[in-house]
Amino acid sequence: MNIFSAVATCGFGLESVLSFELKKLGMQKVQASDGRVAFETDGAGIARANIWLRTAERVLLVLAQYPAASFDELFEGARAVPWGELIGRHDAFPVKGYTMNSQLSSVPACQSVLKKALVERLAQDHGTRFLTEKSGVTKRVQFSIVKNICTLMLDTSGDGLHKRGYRPLLHEAPIKETLAAGICDLARVFPESCVVDPFCGSGTLVIEAALRAKNMAPGLNRPFAAENYDFLGGAPVFRQAREEARAQIRSDADFVGFGSDIDPAAIETAQANAQRAGVADCVSFEKADARELAAQANDLILANPPYGERLMDDQAVGRLYTEFGKRLFKQTFKGLYMISSHPEFERLIGRKAVRRRKLYNGMLPCQLYMYF
Numbered sequence: 001m002n003i004f005s006a007v008a009t010c011g012f013g014l015e016s017v018l019s020f021e022l023k024k025l026g027m028q029k030v031q032a033s034d035g036r037v038a039f040e041t042d043g044a045g046i047a048r049a050n051i052w053l054r055t056a057e058r059v060l061l062v063l064a065q066y067p068a069a070s071f072d073e074l075f076e077g078a079r080a081v082p083w084g085e086l087i088g089r090h091d092a093f094p095v096k097g098y099t100m101n102s103q104l105s106s107v108p109a110c111q112s113v114l115k116k117a118l119v120e121r122l123a124q125d126h127g128t129r130f131l132t133e134k135s136g137v138t139k140r141v142q143f144s145i146v147k148n149i150c151t152l153m154l155d156t157s158g159d160g161l162h163k164r165g166y167r168p169l170l171h172e173a174p175i176k177e178t179l180a181a182g183i184c185d186l187a188r189v190f191p192e193s194c195v196v197d198p199f200c201g202s203g204t205l206v207i208e209a210a211l212r213a214k215n216m217a218p219g220l221n222r223p224f225a226a227e228n229y230d231f232l233g234g235a236p237v238f239r240q241a242r243e244e245a246r247a248q249i250r251s252d253a254d255f256v257g258f259g260s261d262i263d264p265a266a267i268e269t270a271q272a273n274a275q276r277a278g279v280a281d282c283v284s285f286e287k288a289d290a291r292e293l294a295a296q297a298n299d300l301i302l303a304n305p306p307y308g309e310r311l312m313d314d315q316a317v318g319r320l321y322t323e324f325g326k327r328l329f330k331q332t333f334k335g336l337y338m339i340s341s342h343p344e345f346e347r348l349i350g351r352k353a354v355r356r357r358k359l360y361n362g363m364l365p366c367q368l369y370m371y372f
C-alpha cells in the first residue's frame, strides 16, 4: 500500500476545524499551518478526504520540497521527481503557483522553468519526444516557493471542494459552502439541532447544517480529478468511498432547518438549492424580515447578514444590526453565531460576544461573533 504526503487547503481561521475533520477520517500525521493542514494517507484515503471534507478547499499530493534560490535549483528539484509515474504520456499538466518572501519572485518565470523540467523528465520517462497533452485527462501541478523553499504538489480535487454541486443558483453575496460548514462546526450543529438563518440568501448555512446533521458527505454527487489517477486507485476507490458514504447517511436525524430572507427571490433560490442537495425534507424557507424574528428556546441561529460592504450602506446596516439585536436579545434561544466584517458589530447589535473567531470571507477579514 502506497502512503502519500498530502495537504488540504482551507480558509484562514478554519485550520483547527479541518484538522479535526482529517483526524476523524483516520488520516495520519495531521499537522496544521496557516491556511493548510498536512497529513498522510493511501489512495483510498485521498478519495475519502475529497468526498468527506466539509471545510477544505482542495486536497493536493505533496511530491517534493527542496531549497530553490535559483532557477537551476528550481529546475533540478523538479526534474528529480518521477513524473512519468504520475502523468501519462498524453495527459495535460498545467503548472500554476505563487512565490512569497523568496529570491525567485517572478511567477511566470518559475512556471516556465518548472514546465520545462517536467517536459524533460516526462519525455525521458515515457521514452518519447512528443507530449501532446491531449488524452483528455488533466493533472494540475501546483507550486509554492516560500522563503526559498519550493513545494511541488499535484491537485486531486479538480474543481474547488466548495463546489458541492447543489448551488448553481446564487443569491447576492453568498457565503462559500466551506466557510458555512466551518460556522456549523463552530456552532456545534448536531443531528437533533434546530438551525435558523434569518438572512438566508441562497440557503447555504441551513443546507450545510442539514448535510452535517444527516452525516451526508458533501462531495457525494460531484466528480474529482483523481478519479482519473490510476496510481491512486482511480475510479474504483472513489466508487467504494461513495458507497461507504451513502451507507453512513443518518436518515433518522431529527434535524430541522429554517431560513428566511426579506427578498422573495432568495427564497426560491434556497428552496431549489435544498432540493438539489437532498435535504428538502428537513428544511424550509420563507420570506420574512429578520427584525421580526420570533426565536424559540431550542433555536441555534446562524447568520451571514449584510456587512455594509457589498450589500446596503454602512448606516442602513448599523440600523439593521441594532433593530435585530434589540428584539432578539429579549428572547430565549440556544445560540447565535453571526459573521460580519463590520468593525462596530458588537456595539451595534448591543451585546459583547461570549467568544469571537477571526475568519476570512473570501479576502475580507471577518469575525464570527458567538453568543451561547
Ligand SMILES: C[S@@+](CC[C@H](N)C(=O)[O-])C[C@H]1O[C@@H](n2cnc3c(N)ncnc32)[C@H](O)[C@@H]1O
Pocket: 171, 172, 173, 174, 175, 176, 198, 199, 200, 201, 202, 203, 204, 205, 260, 261, 262, 263, 266, 288, 289, 290, 291, 304, 305, 306, 307, 311, 320
Ligand atoms: C450576505 S447575504 C446572505 C447570503 C447567504 N448566506 C448565502 O449564502 O446566500 C445577506 C442577505 O440578507 C438579506 N437581508 C437584508 N436585510 C434583511 C432583513 N431586514 N431581513 C431579512 N433578510 C435581509 C439580503 O436579502 C441577503 O440575501
